Amino acid sequence: MLEAKLIGFKEGLKVAIVWFVFYSYLVLKDKKNLIKPFNIGLATVCILTIIILFLPQGFIAKEYLSNVIETSFAFLLILSAAVLFHASGTDLFGPLRVALKSQNSSFTNNATLSKGGMFEEGGVGGIFIFLATLIFFVPDSAGSVIFLNELAFMRGAEFMTYAYAFAGFAVAVLIIFLAVKFYKPYWIGDYFDVPQLLLFLAIVKLLGGGIKGVAELSLIPSVQRGFMKFIHDFVHQTLVLLMIPDHPLLEATVWNFIGIFFGPDLASAASLVILLFFPLLFVYYRLFKPLPGPEAQTGVQRRKIKSQQLSNTRKKALPVLFFISLILVAWFSQRGETISRLYVPKQKPVVVDKGVVAIPLKDPTMNLMDGALHKFSLVHEAEEIGILIIKRSDNTLSVCLDACEICPSEGYGQRDDHVVCLYCGTPLHIDTLGKPGGCNPIPLTVEIDGRFVRIELSEILEKWGFMKTGQMKKGIIP
Numbered sequence: 001m002l003e004a005k006l007i008g009f010k011e012g013l014k015v016a017i018v019w020f021v022f023y024s025y026l027v028l029k030d031k032k033n034l035i036k037p038f039n040i041g042l043a044t045v046c047i048l049t050i051i052i053l054f055l056p057q058g059f060i061a062k063e064y065l066s067n068v069i070e071t072s073f074a075f076l077l078i079l080s081a082a083v084l085f086h087a088s089g090t091d092l093f094g095p096l097r098v099a100l101k102s103q104n105s106s107f108t109n110n111a112t113l114s115k116g117g118m119f120e121e122g123g124v125g126g127i128f129i130f131l132a133t134l135i136f137f138v139p140d141s142a143g144s145v146i147f148l149n150e151l152a153f154m155r156g157a158e159f160m161t162y163a164y165a166f167a168g169f170a171v172a173v174l175i176i177f178l179a180v181k182f183y184k185p186y187w188i189g190d191y192f193d194v195p196q197l198l199l200f201l202a203i204v205k206l207l208g209g210g211i212k213g214v215a216e217l218s219l220i221p222s223v224q225r226g227f228m229k230f231i232h233d234f235v236h237q238t239l240v241l242l243m244i245p246d247h248p249l250l251e252a253t254v255w256n257f258i259g260i261f262f263g264p265d266l267a268s269a270a271s272l273v274i275l276l277f278f279p280l281l282f283v284y285y286r287l288f289k290p291l292p293g294p295e296a297q298t299g300v301q302r303r304k305i306k307s308q309q310l311s312n313t314r315k316k317a318l319p320v321l322f323f324i325s326l327i328l329v330a331w332f333s334q335r336g337e338t339i340s341r342l343y344v345p346k347q348k349p350v351v352v353d354k355g356v357v358a359i360p361l362k363d364p365t366m367n368l369m370d371g372a373l374h375k376f377s378l379v380h381e382a383e384e385i386g387i388l389i390i391k392r393s394d395n396t397l398s399v400c401l402d403a404c405e406i407c408p409s410e411g412y413g414q415r416d417d418h419v420v421c422l423y424c425g426t427p428l429h430i431d432t433l434g435k436p437g438g439c440n441p442i443p444l445t446v447e448i449d450g451r452f453v454r455i456e457l458s459e460i461l462e463k464w465g466f467m468k469t470g471q472m473k474k475g476i477i478p
Helices: 002-028 032-053 062-087 094-103 124-155 158-183 186-191 194-208 220-241 254-262 264-287 299-340 457-474
Strands: 348-350 356-360 374-380 383-391 397-401 412-415 418-421 427-429 452-456
Touching: 002 032, 002 124, 002 158, 002 186, 002 194, 032 124, 062 124, 062 194, 062 220, 062 264, 124 158, 124 194, 186 299, 194 220, 194 299, 220 264, 264 299, 348 356, 356 383, 356 457, 374 457, 383 457, 397 452, 397 457, 452 457
Parallel strands: 348 374
Antiparallel strands: 356 452, 374 383, 383 397, 412 418, 418 427
């Protein structure tokens, strides 16, 4: 019940804070006409959330929603980075404006548009705000509802689970409402322009977009895994393209050296640099780059204008600095938690009978369909061969060697819905297992009946030999 209340509180806090910041921004920018479509969008989100609550279990795939949420965060982050970079002194949108003007000068010179008519009157702008509100909130609320459905099913207390979640939601909204009502801090909107607003939305999505309950309240763990996989693939493909590992003087040691780049510490640091590069560039431009000299006749006027420019510059840099601090604190705190949750099961011995390895789907000590990682070891001619089995989200089993083509065969562990290479730290989503190449475990062709997973010994030996041959060429195995 506490977890349900926490999920509701998180969603309520997210809605209330976004509403307050956006409302303050529109009020101070004199665009109150856009508040109505935003409120209509929020009301529509509530209605859609209630509808989703009554849909059959499994009608919407949680993994699909998770991907949508992560994609929306990436889009907001890239868009905010582009706008921050533009605000840092590089006119990214100049060529676009020139192209549009040259292609349709009569349209852009229209009096209504030159005054911002359609946007200011709530036409195009209102539709955009309404749709953006749905896109921002609906996947998160749907994911939370699905998680609450699972929680209610496990606890056997459906009504109380939803009641506690609603109570948490109401408490969060009430706290923000009372703070706004009594303190009226609408001045906060003066600290926001479009770049800061987009970055704010990206940060809200990052810190509150998780849909897996207490285990993962934010997107930070999945973002860390995604960035680290990108770093891993980039380094590996670059070195392979240059054929460095195949150089006869380097092949004996180079792959051990590459392991440093694949390690979690360096990859996590590089990921953080990528994430913060454009916000830091914006802060540098706003706080440290000299301001252009004001055009004024007297020294007093020039000093007054310059003081106003400096005050406005610092205001716009302050929320970006705050968001950078939030990311740093959340990043390093979540990193410690995700590292500690790595699950590495012990290998269970299996034997060959008439050329086949038969592993039971279920026995008193295990159940291959429970979603956990299961590992087995086969001894053949004094050589130990590792096998892993794990259930994918579509209820099919992925059966692979506990090794890949490019890393020393230290095997894999499990962290949430990913397996992690124990050598290089690369996270791999469970649903991608069974695909060859890269750091993915090498897939095995198997037969699964109602009782056993059956693997031909010839299949195991063929794939194991393929792995060893490839690693010997790269100098991983002497």
